[in-house]
Amino acid sequence: xKADHPQAVNEAPIEFSANTMAEMNRVIGLFPEGKQKSAILxxxxxxxxxxxxxxxxxxxxxxxxLGIQPIEVYEVATFYTMFHLDPVGKNVLEVCRTxxxxxxxxxxxxxxxxxxxxxxxxxTTKDGMFxxxxxxxxxxxxxxxxxxxxxxxxxRLNKEKVNEMLDAMREASNS
Amino acid sequence: MSRKLLIEHxxxxxITSFETYRKHGGYASVEKALKTMSPEEVVEEVKKxxxxxxxxxxxxxxxxxxxxxxxxxxxxxxxxxADESEPGTFKDRYLMEKLPHLLIEGMIxxxxxxxxxxxxxYIRGEFMxxxxxxxxxxxxxxxxxxxxxxxxxxxxxxxxxxxxxxxAYICGEETALLExxxxxRGNPRMKPPFPAVKGLWGNPTVVNNVESIAAVxxxxxxxGEAYAKIxxxxxxxxKLISASGNLVRPGVxxxxxxxxxxxxxxxxxxxxxxxxxxxxxxxxxxxSSVPILPHYLVTKTAAGTDRLMTYESLADGGFASxxxxxxxxxIVFDEDQCIVRxxxxxxxxxxxxxxxxCSPCREGTGWMEKxx
Numbered sequence: 001x002k003a004d005h006p007q008a009v010n011e012a013p014i015e016f017s018a019n020t021m022a023e024m025n026r027v028i029g030l031f032p033e034g035k036q037k038s039a040i041l042x043x044x045x046x047x048x049x050x051x052x053x054x055x056x057x058x059x060x061x062x063x064x065x066l067g068i069q070p071i072e073v074y075e076v077a078t079f080y081t082m083f084h085l086d087p088v089g090k091n092v093l094e095v096c097r098t099x100x101x102x103x104x105x106x107x108x109x110x111x112x113x114x115x116x117x118x119x120x121x122x123x124t125t126k127d128g129m130f131x132x133x134x135x136x137x138x139x140x141x142x143x144x145x146x147x148x149x150x151x152x153x154x155x156r157l158n159k160e161k162v163n164e165m166l167d168a169m170r171e172a173s174n175s
Numbered sequence: 176m177s178r179k180l181l182i183e184h185x186x187x188x189x190i191t192s193f194e195t196y197r198k199h200g201g202y203a204s205v206e207k208a209l210k211t212m213s214p215e216e217v218v219e220e221v222k223k224x225x226x227x228x229x230x231x232x233x234x235x236x237x238x239x240x241x242x243x244x245x246x247x248x249x250x251x252x253x254x255x256x257a258d259e260s261e262p263g264t265f266k267d268r269y270l271m272e273k274l275p276h277l278l279i280e281g282m283i284x285x286x287x288x289x290x291x292x293x294x295x296x297y298i299r300g301e302f303m304x305x306x307x308x309x310x311x312x313x314x315x316x317x318x319x320x321x322x323x324x325x326x327x328x329x330x331x332x333x334x335x336x337x338x339x340x341x342x343a344y345i346c347g348e349e350t351a352l353l354e355x356x357x358x359x360r361g362n363p364r365m366k367p368p369f370p371a372v373k374g375l376w377g378n379p380t381v382v383n384n385v386e387s388i389a390a391v392x393x394x395x396x397x398x399g400e401a402y403a404k405i406x407x408x409x410x411x412x413x414k415l416i417s418a419s420g421n422l423v424r425p426g427v428x429x430x431x432x433x434x435x436x437x438x439x440x441x442x443x444x445x446x447x448x449x450x451x452x453x454x455x456x457x458x459x460x461x462x463s464s465v466p467i468l469p470h471y472l473v474t475k476t477a478a479g480t481d482r483l484m485t486y487e488s489l490a491d492g493g494f495a496s497x498x499x500x501x502x503x504x505x506i507v508f509d510e511d512q513c514i515v516r517x518x519x520x521x522x523x524x525x526x527x528x529x530x531x532x533c534s535p536c537r538e539g540t541g542w543m544e545k546x547x
Binding site for chain 1: 259261340415421425426520522
């Protein structure tokens, strides 16, 4: 159920791993007493690191942890584009499509990955291994075309490098 | 070759560690400021330097600092804008990744000048690996007595926190950034009140770009007057330029303001010309928000004088035949590029990134995309 659904608030909160909880407590502790809400983006990143995406149940739990209303979490999670509000593949390829990257071939890169994985932008491969997304400027304009996956930047990409990258990701996700 | 005040040591092996950075003269500005200068004296040096905000607006940093309200008993904050989201701009990422301690040093010296005891670095969420580099460097700074209680025995306390965004161009706007830092959607605030009066959590706050804060280090070390001697007129000091697009050697360059655009594009020490032997078609010199210059207005102004890398020269001719230095996001187009297509691409960017709060942007950017 999505965060903008009227019944979203009824979805049961889910539990996070001990590691995630420990890291959440650390980032929440970085802010002064009473200002815990400031840690919300850090906390949502941690949720996504654990599950790959951010479910309504996870957001309801985040609201409990931060001592705020669920709506305050939904409105934030739906505003910031890094948070996936639907399940995604094990590797989310986020290709920069903005001007400077376009000048050096991001359109061709996107088409190549679509053909290679036999999916369109926004789709996930049948084996759940890859999701392909396009994103706006990632601040790597001098090193394009490029994409980001798991906070890692893959830059100055060409077909060969993409092939190697996909193989390495597949291997890492299977091991 | 220009003098480098910021990134001279960027490629020194191990410079991300406190020890190596210190060996290369790091944290000298903290020692000088905290031991021998009053906060007001630091502000004065920054005013004398003529430093202008390096994030894009070019507002004098010293003046911005002097606007900070200082009511009794109310906490003040310095917030570093590391959201770097203007397309064509990637200099702050380079600086933070290569020289994390330079930013931290600048944050300490600047926070001291402003009387801030809790300062924040807000970095775009996509730069999570840079955030980890900064976190490690901050921990080292604490361990070596440069952060925390009673820094260098001066009686000055400072806590510094780095925290991520979540992917939103608008959070590069300072009041949207503050909303985001409070854990909300990044909708800009109505001004006034300005952040200098009511900023983070309602406290007086200064928001500065990464490069502006880093520039405070050489300004304090060498003095504001020495810094002001570099450059031309009201464009003082050095500037990081992010060069992208169809260039032989794109990347981040530190230039002395006043360098000719000709030299920057074609010079051996800089971009070495247009890639693949092609001709120059156009250039966006200051990030995607600034006007595009056709090839005949890139290296010369409409009046026929040499175009220089300064705030004034790049703006010569206004929006009719000039542009802006902006953030220094220097995007070069070769003769094969379609300007309409690229303009559509940027219009799509702004339509995508509009926060939806104000109707001219919410409606207008969408129509621009559709029309193009």
